[in-house]
Amino acid sequence: MTEVRVQSGTALRLDSVTKTYGSGAAAVTALRGVDLHLTRGSFTAVMGPSGSGxxxxxxxxxxxxxxxxxxxWLGGTDISRLKPKALTRFRRDHVGFVFQAYNLLPALTALQNVTLPLLLAGESVDPAWLDFVVDAVGLTDLRGRRxxxxxxxxxxxxAIARAVVTRPDAVFADEPTGALDSRTGRQVLDLLRRTATDLDQTVVMVTHDPVAAAHxxxxxxxxxxVFVGHLDRPTPQQVADHMTHLGEW
Known part of the structure; x- marks a missing residue:
């Protein structure tokens, strides 16, 4: 069991997390005692071969x-102990998720898609914060587009603006550049970087791309x-080299 820590003041914490699907001889264990501690404002990429978890x-x-x-734990809440309805409410208010497929509502404008989580939660929109988020992701001139x-x-x-507008404890991105060309992918990665640095959000990204991970x-x-190592601020080549040795694990 390998523990990965990023400074103090934890925003996201996994303690000895295991996940097993099925039972008996057919049981498959996808996670084996994972520990992870991340601070607010950090940007972490997770990589591994297919089937690694x-x-x-x-x-x-x-x-x-x-x-x-x-x-x-997200913030001060152990979400693994919450009942289904409470967990749904908590995710709505404290978790941002950036899907590879965007998952935008086609009938809504860009601004309406961004503010949808706030409206669903019955919360008022802070105009100053909304303007800051929209400007940070470069949507100022696209507010009215569908x-x-x-x-x-x-x-x-x-999708990124929608994920951060509620000021979540953590923003999770699932292969956010997988469906994009290289130029657009770089722009999205730069936005995720700004999400961590400018908006002070904790960003966790799963990716298969060493170039993306190097951001x-x-x-x-x-x-x-299980976590079997980490690299701090690596180059894409260092990430690729490390990935080639994971088979030895």
């Missing part, structure tokens, strides 16, 4: 799935359901 880790950390054992009128990169900007403060590596 990346998606399971992301879903458990974001409260989309429950660990079999261990605990997941998804069909925007490029893939522009839609992903909307993060730290890259952690999963193999067979």
């Amino acid at each position: 990346k998606s399971t880790f992301l879903h458990c950390a974001a409260g989309l799935d429950r660990p079999t054992s261990g605990s997941v 998804p069909a009128e925007m490029s893939g990169g522009q839609q992903q900007r909307v 993060a403060d730290r890259v952690v590596f999963l193999a067979d359901g």
